[in-house]
Every structure is written in structure tokens, then in C-alpha cells.
Amino acid sequence: MRTFRAGLFALALATGLAGCGQGGSAALSAVETDPKAVEALVTKLQTESFKGKATAPTDFAAVRDALPKDVTLTWGNLSFDAATGSTVLTQVKLGLASAPGVGINIDELRLYDFDSDFAKARLSGQRLTESAPLAARIDAKGISLFGMATMLNQSMSVAPAVEPPVAITPETATVPPEGAPDGWPPTSEPSFEFDDAMFATSFDRYDFGFGRIILNDVVLRPYEASVAPPTGGIADMYGPGAVFMQQYMGFMRTLGIDTFAGFDMKADFAMTQMGQKVSATVSAETTGTRGMRGGDVDASFIRGMMIAFDASASSVTGAPAMNFSYAIEHMGIEDMRFDKLYSYMAKGTMPPRTETDLLSYGLITMQNQVMKVGGKDIMTVGESSFDARKFHWFIPTEIKASATNAVIDFAAITQMSGEFASQIQAEQYGPASDADPAYAPPPMPDFAAIAATMEKHGLARPNMNFNFGWNWNATSGDAKVDLGFGGDKLMQMGLKYEGGFPDFKSVSDMIPEDAGMTNMDGVAQLFDKRSTLKLINVNIVDNGGLTKMFNFTADMGPIMAAADPSGFNPLEGQTGESLRQMAGGMLTTFGATPDIAPFVTPVANFVMQGGKLNLAFQPPQPMTFSAFGQKMTSTAQAPGVTLKELGLKVEHSK
Incomplete structure (x- = not known):
């Protein structure tokens, strides 16, 4: 029970509990909302004046006294603000008696209509089955962890025991080899001394906090965890951590x-290890969530998120300096559902396979992502999304993902690769002026010229897009996969698969409750028998990409030849157009036989002329993957006959 009380209170204070449990509250049941609406609500909460119903300060001392002895809770001052009806505490500190220098600090904590009797009862293991309001609002300012770096440094300061040298007696000494020097054999093992400071790890910062947290309308729901330890799949899944996970x-x-x-969130970390200074920062201007009920979230957002990583060059390992950052202007989340799963985990049991609508990872959208390496924009993405809201038990039945206006700076990546290659070569061979002619470094590609060639042909920073779709019917096993990707003024490709996999019940019936007793060969045979192909369709549209890629290839010939000690250029005298016609001609020659010409000639025409290309495998009857593979590799008949029997159609159009 002490663990329950301490854990509940720590979670409550760390997140700044608040709420009132009014009718229609998203703390009790799902509401229709979205990230945009949540952000508008958060903006309102930040500036509005709120007044509670209380007329006297809450008995927070009673809550403190209900804590277990190993949890400490202190504050500098406690007063009642009659104008707002709130209890105000300053310099609140929550920690452990065993680690007095580590804990959570809150500069100012305002409690509106806080039910101290309910909090005290819960901390005492009472009123566990109730669902009731805890507070109307809690407004916390200056929330931060303290003492983490000191604690980590102290925990790593214990040096391992050093064993004395092992004496070697004449009876056990190795027989001196022929021509051994005087003093053989040695009387003890050689001593190896290391500079411990050089290899030591020290933490300079380990901080986390919010400038402000406001939580509105928080209730405490029934406590449903089982006192029995987890069993079966849950115990297998989490191993020694299963009991902690359950609690x-x-x-x-x-x-x-x-x-x-939440406002002004920042996590800041810095350490020195192996002569290298490493720091990482995660920050967000504003965060907000509506409808948090255990593991469920109706909608959430993060605005102004930044992840930054810096590492200096290492004087010990020689690792180069590194600088990386990733920024997201806005992230939204909708319909995240884990509370049903958490309910089973809290009881220490695996969800039954009849629990079909078990979970949802939600719909996640992101706008304006920027990745920088070494201060250079390497990738930007205008908008992306990931939708995984439909599951049958733990199996996803529908997944959608997309990205638009994704720009990758291949020229910058190429230049950075050249800088890194030059650095490695300098470490191996020394400065160019000191190079031994007999041990001269090999020539390297001209990375600057490669980047310039990309710029010339419009391949330096292509604007790209991507989409993916997965759909599986758990009852019938029917499945569909869609994949598309391409680039503006380059090429667009689409791939579609239709077929089937084993249905959920067929697989479930073969897996006992003790999954370790599963007949894996039988499951493999089931998948081999029930995994089928109905359609594979590939669509390619050339929007100028073929011309750019062939021209780029031709211009790369002299650049790559300069990096070859022989100076040989296999593309000597070739242009992009001549290479294109050569490739198409080779395909035409390959498809000269009448039986495969209908399948190869359209591809050759697409390479030489551009336009649109469609390839489709559609067997008259669904085929298993193994049967399809055997048919494709069979030499029992002419290839053209086989392709026709498999339902292959290839079409080219302008």
C-alpha cells in the first residue's frame, strides 16, 4: 500500500493534477474535438481569469501527512487568495527522504477547489472504487527537476576494485622461447595504467521542466489494479518489470x-564522456491535450517543438564533432486509445483475443518539419501524417501514411560526405604536403563537382511525396497494399497489391495461451497456403525525370573517371540522349523474340520516349506466393507463355 500511495501522489504532483468532474467532462468520457480546437482552448486558458468556489484554504497539510515516510513534501508559504478562491503554495518541493537533493520543484502552485479529503483517502488506500472530482484547476508555474546531475555523478563515482598483479612462480612460469632476453620469465604481470579521468563520464546538466502547467477538470477514476502478480503473456512480455508495469x-x-x-517545456542534458562533450535539448513552446482518461487521448497538439544534439570532437576516440537538430512547427494527435489495454495490464492479464477493438495509435499529423546537420537544412517536409486507428486485437487492420512537399538536399549531403571523406583521408595519410609519394592517398571523387552537377540537372533538392496504405479484413483475410512516391518534375510511381493472408481466427486457433507451445511449422504452412496474390499493378508517369537522370549520368562520367587511378571513362563521348537510346535499344534487343516482345517493347518505348507505363500481374485465379514464384522460375515452357498465363499486361502511352 505504501507503493500505491507514493506512486499516486508522485504522479499527481509531477503532472499537476486538476479538475472538477462536471457534466460533459472529457475527463470522464470521449468528446468530439481536434488539435486545432484544443490549441484554441489552451490559448484561452493561458489568459483567462479563473475563480474557484472555495472560501478557505485547502488542508494540504493533511495530504502531506498521508504520504509514506519515504516521500517528502515541503513548501515555503501557504495562503488563501480570496479574489480567485485558490490556495497558493510557493517553493513546493517533492522528493524522497533517501535522496534529499533530488526532486521536483514548483515555484508557485495554485489549487482551485482541491478536495483534500478525497486525496487523503486515496493516499490511504480508501475510496478506491469511486470516480469523483479532485480539483477545479491547478495552475503551476516554474516546474523543474533538481539535483539529477549531481545524483548521477555520485552514482558513477564508485571506482571498481583493482586487483593486484598476479605473481608467476618458477614452477608455473612459461618456458623461455629460444633467444629470449635476460630476465625471462617475468615475476609478475605487466602493469597497465589508464588515466581514469580521460575515460570518466560526468554530467554537467540534467534538467527538465515547464514554465507553466494548467490542468482543468481532473477527476480520480477507480483504481482497478490487481494485487496478484502478472501472469501469462503480460509476464512474458515485460519480464522482471512486469510488476512495476502493472502498478x-x-x-x-x-x-x-x-x-x-503546458508552456515553455524544456529538457536539457549535457555530459562529458571519452573526451567528448555531448548535449541534447528537447523543447516545445506550447503543448495541449483534451480528454485524458488513463491511456486514452481525444486530441492533443505540440507547437514549436525542437530536438537538438551537439557533440564536440573527441580527444580520446577521434570521433568528429556533430551538430544535429530536428524541428516540428506543429504536431497534432487524435483518437489515441490505450486505456482498454492498460486495464488488462493493470490487472496483470493478457487481453483475450475476442477483444477486437483493443487499441488505437491515433492519427498523427505534422507540419513544417526541418532537419539540420551541421547547420544545413538536409530535409524539410511540408506535411506528413500517420493513421493507425483500426486494430483487431494487436493486429492493425488499416494503416495510412503520407508526406507531401518533402525536400531532401542531396547536394548538401554530397558536400558533407566530401568533407567527412577528406577528414578521414587526412587522418590516414596526414596533410597533403607531408604525403609520401610511395604512399600517396588515392584520388577522391570531386564532391563539389557532383553537387554542382545535381544543381545543373534539377536533382539537388527534389520536391517529393509519399503515400502508403494497408488494409486487412480480419474475418476473410483479404488484404490490399498501396504505395506511391515521386518527385515534382521528376517521376511518379504507384504500386498496388491485392490478395490475402490467413484470417485472424485461423491463426489464433493454432496458437495456445502459452505461445511458447505453438507449432510454428504448422503456422508457417498456414501462411504458405493462405497467402495469395490477386493483383500487382505498377504505374509509372515520367514528368521529366528520365531526361534529367540520363543527362546527370552522362555528366558524371568525367567526374568519376578523375577519381579512378586509371582515368577510364566508360561513358566517354556519351550524352544523356545517347545513353537513353542505348538503354532502350538494349531492351528492344532483349525483347526481340515474338513471345516476350509484347512485354518488353512497351518498357523500351517508355525509356526512350517517356510518358506513362503500366505493368499488371492479374492471374485468372488467386495464386499462392509460392506457386507464383515457382511459375516465374520454371523453364518448362517459353517465358512469354508463362507471363501470359500469369496475366501480365504491359502498356505504354504518352
Whole structure:
């Protein structure tokens, strides 16, 4: 029970519990909302004046006294603000008695209509089956961890024991080899001394905090965790951590919060290891969530998110300096559902396979992502999405993903590769002026020239797009996969698959509750028998990409020849157009036989003329993958006959 009380209170304070449990509250049941609406609500919460119903300060001392002895809670001052109806605490610190220098600090904590009796009862293991309001609002400012770097440094300061040299007696000494020097054999093992400071790890910073947190309308839901340890699949899944995971899920499921608003979040980490200074920062201007009920989230957003990583050059390992950052202007999340799964985990049991609508990873959207390496924009993405809201038990039945206006700076990547290659070569061979003619470094490609060639042909920073779709019917096993990608003024490709896999029940019936007893050969045979192909369709549209790629290839000939000690250029005298016609001609020659000409000639025409190309395999009857593979590799008949029987059609159009 002490663990329950301490864990619940730590979670409550760390997240800044608040709420009132009013009718229609998203802390109790799902509401229709989206990230845009949540952001508007968070903006309102930040500036509005709120007044509670309380007329006297809450008995927070009673809550403190209900804590287990190993948890400490202190504050500098406690007062009641009659104008806002809130209890105000300053310099609040939550920690452990065993680690007095480590904990959570809150500069100012305002509690609106906080039910101290309910909090005290829960911390005492009472009123566990109730679902009731805890507070109307909590407004916390200056939330931060403290003492983490010091604690980590202290935990790593214990040096391992050093064993004395092992004496070697004449009876056990190795027989001196022929021509051994005087003093053989040695009387002890040689001593190897290392500079411990050189290899030591020290933490300079380990900080995390929010400038402000507002939580509106928070309730405590029933505590449903089982006192029995986890069994079966849950125990196998988490191993030694299964008991902790069970208790954690139980705590999480007690929390219901209508609205969470966080401002100026920052996690800052810095350390020195192996002579290298490493730092990482994660920050966000604003975060918000509506409808937090245990593991469920109705909608959430993050605005102004930044992840940055810096590492200096290492004086020990020789690792180069590195600088990386990744920024997201806006991230939105909708319909994330894990509370049903958490309920089973809190009880220490595996969800039954009849629990079909078990979970949802939600719909995640991101706008304006920027990745920098060495201060250079390597990739930008205008908008991307990932939708995984439909599951049958743990199996996804539908997944969608997309990205638009994705620009990758291949020229910058090429130049950075050249800088890195030059650095490695300098370390291996020394400065060029000191190079021994007999041990001269090999010539390297002219990376600057390669980047310039990309610029010349419009391949330096292509604007690209991507989409993916997966659909599987758990009852019938029917499946569809869609994949598309391409680039503006380059090429667009689309791939579609239709077929089937084993249905859920067929596989489930072969897997006992103890999954370790599964007949894996039988499952493999089931998949081999039930994995079928109905259609494979490939569509390619040339929007100028073929011309650019062939011209780029021709111009790369002299550049690559300069990096070859022989100076040989296999593309000598070739142009992009001549290479294109050569490639098409080779395909035409390959398809000269009448039986395969209908399948090869359209491809050759597409290479030489551009336009549109469609390839489709559609057998008269669904085929298993193994049967399709055997048919493709069979030499029992002419290739053209086989392709026709497999339903292959190839068409070219302008």
C-alpha cells in the first residue's frame, strides 16, 4: 500500500493534477474535438481569469501527512487568495527522504477547489472504487527537476576494485622461447595504467521542466489494479518489470483530465564522456491535450517543438564533432486509445483475443518539419501524417501514411560526405604536403563537382511525396497494399497489391495461451497456403525525370573517371540522349523474340520516349506466393507463355 500511495501522489504532483468532474467532462468520457480546437482552448486558458468556489484554504497539510515516510513534501508559504478562491503554495518541493537533493520543484502552485479529503483517502488506500472530482484547476508555474546531475555523478563515482598483479612462480612460469632476453620469465604481470579521468563520464546538466502547467477538470477514476502478480503473456512480455508495469498502469488509469496545457517545456542534458562533450535539448513552446482518461487521448497538439544534439570532437576516440537538430512547427494527435489495454495490464492479464477493438495509435499529423546537420537544412517536409486507428486485437487492420512537399538536399549531403571523406583521408595519410609519394592517398571523387552537377540537372533538392496504405479484413483475410512516391518534375510511381493472408481466427486457433507451445511449422504452412496474390499493378508517369537522370549520368562520367587511378571513362563521348537510346535499344534487343516482345517493347518505348507505363500481374485465379514464384522460375515452357498465363499486361502511352 505504501507503493500505491507514493506512486499516486508522485504522479499527481509531477503532472499537476486538476479538475472538477462536471457534466460533459472529457475527463470522464470521449468528446468530439481536434488539435486545432484544443490549441484554441489552451490559448484561452493561458489568459483567462479563473475563480474557484472555495472560501478557505485547502488542508494540504493533511495530504502531506498521508504520504509514506519515504516521500517528502515541503513548501515555503501557504495562503488563501480570496479574489480567485485558490490556495497558493510557493517553493513546493517533492522528493524522497533517501535522496534529499533530488526532486521536483514548483515555484508557485495554485489549487482551485482541491478536495483534500478525497486525496487523503486515496493516499490511504480508501475510496478506491469511486470516480469523483479532485480539483477545479491547478495552475503551476516554474516546474523543474533538481539535483539529477549531481545524483548521477555520485552514482558513477564508485571506482571498481583493482586487483593486484598476479605473481608467476618458477614452477608455473612459461618456458623461455629460444633467444629470449635476460630476465625471462617475468615475476609478475605487466602493469597497465589508464588515466581514469580521460575515460570518466560526468554530467554537467540534467534538467527538465515547464514554465507553466494548467490542468482543468481532473477527476480520480477507480483504481482497478490487481494485487496478484502478472501472469501469462503480460509476464512474458515485460519480464522482471512486469510488476512495476502493472502498478504503473493502475496509477495511470486513475487519472482523468479534461484539459492539459503546458508552456515553455524544456529538457536539457549535457555530459562529458571519452573526451567528448555531448548535449541534447528537447523543447516545445506550447503543448495541449483534451480528454485524458488513463491511456486514452481525444486530441492533443505540440507547437514549436525542437530536438537538438551537439557533440564536440573527441580527444580520446577521434570521433568528429556533430551538430544535429530536428524541428516540428506543429504536431497534432487524435483518437489515441490505450486505456482498454492498460486495464488488462493493470490487472496483470493478457487481453483475450475476442477483444477486437483493443487499441488505437491515433492519427498523427505534422507540419513544417526541418532537419539540420551541421547547420544545413538536409530535409524539410511540408506535411506528413500517420493513421493507425483500426486494430483487431494487436493486429492493425488499416494503416495510412503520407508526406507531401518533402525536400531532401542531396547536394548538401554530397558536400558533407566530401568533407567527412577528406577528414578521414587526412587522418590516414596526414596533410597533403607531408604525403609520401610511395604512399600517396588515392584520388577522391570531386564532391563539389557532383553537387554542382545535381544543381545543373534539377536533382539537388527534389520536391517529393509519399503515400502508403494497408488494409486487412480480419474475418476473410483479404488484404490490399498501396504505395506511391515521386518527385515534382521528376517521376511518379504507384504500386498496388491485392490478395490475402490467413484470417485472424485461423491463426489464433493454432496458437495456445502459452505461445511458447505453438507449432510454428504448422503456422508457417498456414501462411504458405493462405497467402495469395490477386493483383500487382505498377504505374509509372515520367514528368521529366528520365531526361534529367540520363543527362546527370552522362555528366558524371568525367567526374568519376578523375577519381579512378586509371582515368577510364566508360561513358566517354556519351550524352544523356545517347545513353537513353542505348538503354532502350538494349531492351528492344532483349525483347526481340515474338513471345516476350509484347512485354518488353512497351518498357523500351517508355525509356526512350517517356510518358506513362503500366505493368499488371492479374492471374485468372488467386495464386499462392509460392506457386507464383515457382511459375516465374520454371523453364518448362517459353517465358512469354508463362507471363501470359500469369496475366501480365504491359502498356505504354504518352
